[in-house]
Amino acid sequence: MIPQTTPLFLALDLTGTFAFALNGAFTAIRAARLDIIGVVALGMITAMGGGIIRDILIDSLPPATFSDWRYLAVAAGGSLLAFFLGPRLDRLSGPIIALDAAGLSLFAITGATKALQFGLGPAQAAILGAVTGVGGGTIRDMVTQRVPTVMRSELYAIPALLGATLSVIAVSVGAYGLPAALAAAGTCFALRMVGVRYDLNAPRPRGHRDQDDVSAD
Amino acid sequence: MIPQTTPLFLALDLTGTFAFALNGAFTAIRAARLDIIGVVALGMITAMGGGIIRDILIDSLPPATFSDWRYLAVAAGGSLLAFFLGPRLDRLSGPIIALDAAGLSLFAITGATKALQFGLGPAQAAILGAVTGVGGGTIRDMVTQRVPTVMRSELYAIPALLGATLSVIAVSVGAYGLPAALAAAGTCFALRMVGVRYDLNAPRPRGHRDQDDVSAD
Amino acid sequence: MIPQTTPLFLALDLTGTFAFALNGAFTAIRAARLDIIGVVALGMITAMGGGIIRDILIDSLPPATFSDWRYLAVAAGGSLLAFFLGPRLDRLSGPIIALDAAGLSLFAITGATKALQFGLGPAQAAILGAVTGVGGGTIRDMVTQRVPTVMRSELYAIPALLGATLSVIAVSVGAYGLPAALAAAGTCFALRMVGVRYDLNAPRPRGHRDQDDVSAD
Numbered sequence: 001m002i003p004q005t006t007p008l009f010l011a012l013d014l015t016g017t018f019a020f021a022l023n024g025a026f027t028a029i030r031a032a033r034l035d036i037i038g039v040v041a042l043g044m045i046t047a048m049g050g051g052i053i054r055d056i057l058i059d060s061l062p063p064a065t066f067s068d069w070r071y072l073a074v075a076a077g078g079s080l081l082a083f084f085l086g087p088r089l090d091r092l093s094g095p096i097i098a099l100d101a102a103g104l105s106l107f108a109i110t111g112a113t114k115a116l117q118f119g120l121g122p123a124q125a126a127i128l129g130a131v132t133g134v135g136g137g138t139i140r141d142m143v144t145q146r147v148p149t150v151m152r153s154e155l156y157a158i159p160a161l162l163g164a165t166l167s168v169i170a171v172s173v174g175a176y177g178l179p180a181a182l183a184a185a186g187t188c189f190a191l192r193m194v195g196v197r198y199d200l201n202a203p204r205p206r207g208h209r210d211q212d213d214v215s216a217d
Numbered sequence: 218m219i220p221q222t223t224p225l226f227l228a229l230d231l232t233g234t235f236a237f238a239l240n241g242a243f244t245a246i247r248a249a250r251l252d253i254i255g256v257v258a259l260g261m262i263t264a265m266g267g268g269i270i271r272d273i274l275i276d277s278l279p280p281a282t283f284s285d286w287r288y289l290a291v292a293a294g295g296s297l298l299a300f301f302l303g304p305r306l307d308r309l310s311g312p313i314i315a316l317d318a319a320g321l322s323l324f325a326i327t328g329a330t331k332a333l334q335f336g337l338g339p340a341q342a343a344i345l346g347a348v349t350g351v352g353g354g355t356i357r358d359m360v361t362q363r364v365p366t367v368m369r370s371e372l373y374a375i376p377a378l379l380g381a382t383l384s385v386i387a388v389s390v391g392a393y394g395l396p397a398a399l400a401a402a403g404t405c406f407a408l409r410m411v412g413v414r415y416d417l418n419a420p421r422p423r424g425h426r427d428q429d430d431v432s433a434d
Numbered sequence: 435m436i437p438q439t440t441p442l443f444l445a446l447d448l449t450g451t452f453a454f455a456l457n458g459a460f461t462a463i464r465a466a467r468l469d470i471i472g473v474v475a476l477g478m479i480t481a482m483g484g485g486i487i488r489d490i491l492i493d494s495l496p497p498a499t500f501s502d503w504r505y506l507a508v509a510a511g512g513s514l515l516a517f518f519l520g521p522r523l524d525r526l527s528g529p530i531i532a533l534d535a536a537g538l539s540l541f542a543i544t545g546a547t548k549a550l551q552f553g554l555g556p557a558q559a560a561i562l563g564a565v566t567g568v569g570g571g572t573i574r575d576m577v578t579q580r581v582p583t584v585m586r587s588e589l590y591a592i593p594a595l596l597g598a599t600l601s602v603i604a605v606s607v608g609a610y611g612l613p614a615a616l617a618a619a620g621t622c623f624a625l626r627m628v629g630v631r632y633d634l635n636a637p638r639p640r641g642h643r644d645q646d647d648v649s650a651d
Contacts, residue, residue, distance in 0.1 A: 027366070037375060038368045052274070057486070059495035061276035065334075066341045115500075124500045138577075142353075147365055149578055151462070151472045158471060245585070254592060255585045269491070278493035283549075283558045360572075362581055 008178055009110060012185070013051065014074050016106030019138045021047035021078025023099035029086040030096070031144050036083055042140060043079025044072075050095040050107045051133035057128060089131070097196055100137055100149075104160050105188035108133035109181050112164035113171060122168045129164025130157055133188075155195030164187025219255070225395055226327060229402070230268065230281070231291050233323030237353045238264035238295030240316035246303040248361050253300055259357060260296025261289075267324045267352035274345060275335040282359035315411055317354055317366075321377050322405035325350035326398050330388060339385045346381025347374055350405075372412030380405030442612055443544060443645060446619070447498070448487065448508050450540030454570045455481035455512025457533035463520040464530070465578050470517055476574060477513025478506075484541045484569035494553040528597055531630055534571055534583075538594050539622035542567035543615050546598035547605060556602045562599025567622075589629030597622025 024046025028039040048065045055063035065071040111132025115125035134150045134157055141148040150156050166184035170176040241263025246255040265282045272280035282288040328349025332342035351367045351374055358365040367373050383401035387393040458480025462473040482499045489497035499505040545566025549559035568584045568591055575582040584590050600618035604610040 034368060037373070041367050041374055056273060057496055057500055061278075061495075062274055062335070062337060062341075066274055066337060069338065069340060072340065072344060087524060118496070120500060121503065123503060123506065124496075126466060127506060128500060138277060141507060142359060142576060143365055143368060145362065148577055150475050155616065156471070157475055254590070258591055273490060278495075279491055279552070279554060279558075282556060283491055283562060286555065286557060289476065289561060359576060360582055360585060362579065400446050 008181060010070075011114065012181060013110040014070060016103045016110065016120075017047045017051070017071055018078045018142070019073045019099045019106065020050070021075045022082045023096055024104060024136070024140050025079040025082030026086055026096045026099070027140060027144065029082070030093075039083045040076065040079040041088075042083050042143065043082060044075045045143060046136045046140040047075035047078065047103075047138040048072075048136070050111070050132045050137075053135040054107075054111045054114060054128060054132040057131070058115055058120065058216040060114070060118060065123035098193070101159075101189050101192040101196075103136065104133040104156070104192060105163055105185040107136070108163040108188055109167045109185050110162040113176065113181075116168065116171050122172060126161060126164045127166050129167065130160040133160035155192060159188040159191040159195070162191060225398060226330065227287075229323050229398060229425045230327040233327060234264045234268065234288055234291045235295045236316045236323065237267070237320035238292045239299045240313055240320060241357050242279045242296040242299030243303055243316070243352070243355060244361065246299070247310075256300045256303075257293065257296040260299060261292045263353045263357040264292035264295065264320075264376060265289075265353070266356040267320075267328070267349045267354075270352040271324075271328045271331060271345060271349040274348070275332055275337065277331070277335060279388055293322060315410070318376075318409040318413075320353060320408050321350040321373070321409060322402040324353070325377040325380040325405055326384045326402050329384040330393065330398075333385065333388050339389060343378060343381045343385050346384065347377040350377035350381070368431065372409060376405040376408040376412070379408060442615060443547065444504075446478070446540050446615060447544045448504060449480040450537045451481045451485070451505055451508045452512045452545060453533045453540065454484070454537035455509045456516045457530055457537060458570070458574050459516030460520055460530045461574060461578065463516070464527075473517045473520075474510065474513040476577065477516060478509045479577060480570045480574040481509035481512065481537075482570070483573040484537075484545070484566045484571075488541075488545045488548060488562060488566040491565070492549055492554065494548070494552060512567040512649065532627070535593075535630075537570060537625040538567040538590070538626060539597055539619040541570070542594040542597040543601045543619050544621055546601040547610065547615075550602065550605050556606060560595060560599045560602050564594040567594035567598070578589050589626060593622040593625040593629070596625060 021043040023043075025039045025043030027046070028034040028042035034042065048063075048071065051065055051071070052063045055061060055065070065075075108129045110129075112125045115128040116122070120128060134148075138148040138150055163184045166187060167176065167181065170180035170184065179187030238260040240260075242256045242260030245259035247361070265280075265288065268282055268288070269280045272278060272282075282292075305431075325346045327346075329342045329346030332345040333339070336344060355365040355367055382399045383404060384393065384398065387397035387401065457477075459473045459477030460479070462476035482497075482505065485499055485505070486497045489495060489499070495632040509594045542563045544563075546559045546563030549562040550556070554562060560639075568582075572584055574580040600621060601610065601615065604614035604618065
């Protein structure tokens, strides 16, 4: 078996799990009408979704989430923490976005490097990294009846793809390690937050009228 | 290969499949605008979803649903039966809820015991049992554009987790058999129905105002 | 390893991928508010969803989408093409429906034949073909918050099941090849388009009143 659980991989992956658990649980609290089980369930789904998708696609089954108890503990612990902390935080939208960006960044790195370890090519590894990053949040949005963030206007998939690509490059030139991982994740995180801050969007189809304008054609 | 298809396992798993097939098909009839294919499709998705998720996560591929024709036959047969019986039943909400609780209970048991047979730890097996139980209904709700039951207020995941845990305990003390399986499933079913009956909910975040109250903050 | 990537299989599978990529991307453009990433993401999800589901269920992991760069290239290329072409096309609903029918037909064939190559029985292979055909579009509809086509009224699953069944028959009598594949796919495509054209629907539950009629019971 491939020794993919290096301490660095594990630290990044568990930190991403924790960030997404808090994010998913806070989202459940904001979306309201959810009890403790709904909050914990959404937190755990958000935290574990990306990694489970990754592990299914690279044929690393059962997924680390189920074969390694630390993932379950971190996902459940983060969700419970958010449940008890949540109502005291006045405006949650800031932390929710930052936590989502953190999970996105970290999972992009771990998705890409784990895919390389399982023998996928560089382009595939970069895309799988992006899929790992956006996976948990996409499931979160589908479960809560929202169009997934990756479909909507803000920069979301591009930062993940960039972070994953940087990781692939670092691995292929033999420079992967804590500094490279943090640089790749930091680049993804920064680009995502800049996009949110300045409401930067990717280009839209030319000549396309927004359907929100209900004026007559 | 692990001989997981003991007669007891198969009986519980097929009964759960049948219950969820009826439930999913009745749901499609109530949700209206669905023809025979929509009814059968939703019945089969609900019936097979939990088991397919379970078999993917424990790396038992292809899933039993596709390698054993009896699952397909039971899922399709139950859905067709519901299609022809459905309109004669006056108020369907009672049977729909009871069938959902039955599928939840049975799949929680089979999910937990199959996970143990495939080498997962006790805590993972209990959680996988709960995931198997809630999986089919969650997919059903997502497909029909509803927030999944597991996210909403009633007791749903807790009974499944309890039933799965009881199964894991029974297996680990060597007492697993038809009586123990029925006791575990019955406990889950009873708790779920009590929760529905008395509208018991799990605790909500403290100090949280329901967003349905559109009064000003 | 099973040599499933015959030139015929690959040609059908990549053509289906291309058709669904265009379809998904056009859908994203019509659904509006989606930027280039949203368009490409929805195109790629639609294009790769069915094949990924197929490869997970038959335990062919990592899925061809990730182990063979041509799938990614075709899915991304088709989506980008649609992004740049889309706004020039005046009414997109015709092409969108035809492309969806083409993807449905081709994936039904490739899903069925690949399932046979991986040792599944004939009935399972036919159903898996249908699942492969409807999979991408179902994910597309769930992501964009619509009740999946397979659930709604038009003939959708039946043509896919028919095309897949014809392929299974052709393989089992040793007559499978380009003519048989095109005949099976053509039959599925024609039936689907006839259903759309004449608004043919499968039978509905007898005595069932459409819930859209909000008149009192």
